[in-house]
Structures are given as structure tokens and as C-alpha cells.
Amino acid sequence: DAKTTQPPSMDCAEGRAANLPCNHSTISGNEYVYWYRQIHSQGPQYIIHGLKNNETNEMASLIITEDRKSSTLILPHATLRDTAVYYCIVRVAGGTSYGKLTFGQGTILTVHP
Amino acid sequence: NAGVTQTPKFRILKIGQSMTLQCTQDMNHNYMYWYRQDPGMGLKLIYYSVGAGITDKGEVPNGYNVSRSTTEDFPLRLELAAPSQTSVYFCASSYSASGNTEAFFGQGTRLTVV
Numbered sequence: 001d002a003k004t005t006q007p008p009s010m011d012c013a014e015g016r017a018a019n020l021p022c023n024h025s026t027i028s029g030n031e032y033v034y035w036y037r038q039i040h041s042q043g044p045q046y047i048i049h050g051l052k053n054n055e056t057n058e059m060a061s062l063i064i065t066e067d068r069k070s071s072t073l074i075l076p077h078a079t080l081r082d083t084a085v086y087y088c089i090v091r092v093a094g095g096t097s098y099g100k101l102t103f104g105q106g107t108i109l110t111v112h113p
Numbered sequence: 114n115a116g117v118t119q120t121p122k123f124r125i126l127k128i129g130q131s132m133t134l135q136c137t138q139d140m141n142h143n144y145m146y147w148y149r150q151d152p153g154m155g156l157k158l159i160y161y162s163v164g165a166g167i168t169d170k171g172e173v174p175n176g177y178n179v180s181r182s183t184t185e186d187f188p189l190r191l192e193l194a195a196p197s198q199t200s201v202y203f204c205a206s207s208y209s210a211s212g213n214t215e216a217f218f219g220q221g222t223r224l225t226v227v
Contacts, residue, residue: 032212043117043203043218044156051212087155093212098163099144100171101205101216103155 004088009108012082018075020107022088025069031090033064034101035073039084044103047073047086078111085109115139119204119219126194126226134189134222136204144207145187146216147171147179149200156203162187163210194226 005023012018024033034049048055048062050071055062061074075082087106091097120135138145143164148156148171158171162181176198178190187206191198201223207216 030212034215036216041201041221043205043220044216045218046215049213049215091212094210097210098161098169099207099210099214099216100146100158100161101148101156103148103157105153105155 004090004104006086006088006104006107008105009110012075012078012109012111014080014111014113015077018073018078018082018109018111020073020075020086020088020109021070022073023070024088024090027068027090028092031092033062033068033071034089034091035060035062036087036089036101037082037084038087038106039081044087078109080111080113083109083111117204117206117217117219119202119222121222122220123223124225126191126224128194128196128226130194131190131192132194132224134191134202134204134224136187136189136219137185138187138204138206138217139185140206140208140217141184142206142208142217143184144210145181146205146207147177147187147189148203148205149173149198150203150221151200159189159202191224196226198224199226200224 035047036044085106147159160179
């Protein structure tokens with residue numbers, strides 16, 4: 001699976017949009033970009049994923065660049081409860097990946113009042 | 114919805130003792146995983162299973178064993194506990210390995226070996 005690079009930490013004001021970047025310059029054509037978050041040592045929670053197109057769900061939006069070498073997770077109106085470690089993960093669909101996830105150290109997002 | 118359930122939540126073991134971390138899921142998922150997370154680090158894969166009776170090693174399998182006799186259960190066994198196994202253990206499951214499948218995680222078992 002392709003490696004990802006994320007900033008170690010970011011801050012955001014409550015109510016503002018949080019934009020979390022991820023670099024995955026060695027991504028292959030059959031690899032998806034996934035985002036998970038981990039709140040205070042709880043189990044990781046799935047947020048969103050995408051292959052080529054931008055994606056949006058009730059939690060967040062995912063913007064993937066045209067060359068797919070980087071992406072941005074957007075939390076449109078951050079709240080204090082969004083304070084967590086955010087992991088950007090790239091993984092192959094099917095085949096011998098067996099759904100395994102490779103976690104880096106993620107970005108610690110702190111949302112301030 | 115129970116999802117992925119892990120027991121116990123906390124455990125202290127003495128060096129050389131053994132224990133089994135339990136994991137069960139009620140979503141009829143084929144794929145199950147065990148990860149460990151050391152302080153300040155990301156999760157690392159210990160073992161995984163693609164269905165009942167089929168298991169395979171992940172990135173850090175030494176000192177652990179698993180079995181998968183049913184679709185629902187995927188216990189992790191520590192035979193001779195060592196201080197290096199002090200960690201938080203997470204079990205996860207997913208329906209398939211396709212690109213459009215998310216993984217669901219349990220709440221973790223915090224293990225301390227002294």
C-alpha cells in the first residue's frame with residue numbers, strides 16, 4: 001500500500017472548517033483513499049473514502065486532486081467533539097490486501113472554543 | 114446494534130501468564146483483524162482472518178496466536194506475556210476487502226504486563 005504523509009498536528013476554531021491534508025504521491029490506480037479518526041484512544045471510526053472523485057457524506061467531504069497524489073479531508077463546521085487523531089490511509093481494493101489497513105501516526109486535530 | 118465487542122476492557126497480567134482477548138461481531142462479516150496500538154503510535158496489524166478456519170499473520174504476529182472457528186468470533190491468545198506486549202488491542206471487522214468497504218472497530222482492550 002502507498003505511504004501517506006500528514007502534518008503531525010493542526011488547530012481549528014470551533015464552528016470553522018477544518019481542512020486536513022494528506023500526501024500520497026506514490027498511490028496506484030487501484031488504491032482508495034480512506035480517512036478514519038480516533039477519539040481519545042477509542043476504536044478508530046470510519047469517516048469517508050474515495051477513489052478519484054470528490055466525496056461527501058454526513059460527516060465530512062473528501063477532495064482528491066486530479067493526479068490523485070494528495071487529498072484533503074474537510075470537516076465543514078468543526079465542533080469540540082471533532083478533536084481527535086485523523087488517519088489518512090491508502091489501500092488496495094480486494095486482491096491480496098484482504099482489507100488490511102496500514103496506519104501512520106496521523107494528524108492530531110485540536111478544536112478550540 | 115452491538116457491532117464489534119471486545120472483552121475485557123482492561124487487564125493486568127504478570128510476566129509469563131497467558132490470556133485470551135475476546136472479540137465477537139454480529140454483522141456477519143467475513144474479514145476480521147487484530148491490531149495493537151502502542152502509546153503515541155498508529156495501529157499495527159497482528160493477525161487477520163478472511164473467514165472461518167482461515168487466519169494469517171500481519172505485521173507483528175510474534176507472541177500471539179489466533180483461531181477462527183466461527184464467523185462471529187476471533188479470539189487473540191497471548192501464551193507467555195511479556196512487558197513488550199503492554200498495549201491497547203483493537204479488533205475490527207469488515208464485510209469484504211473491496212474498495213468500498215469500511216472497517217468497524219471495537220473499543221479496545223488495554224493490557225498491562227508487569
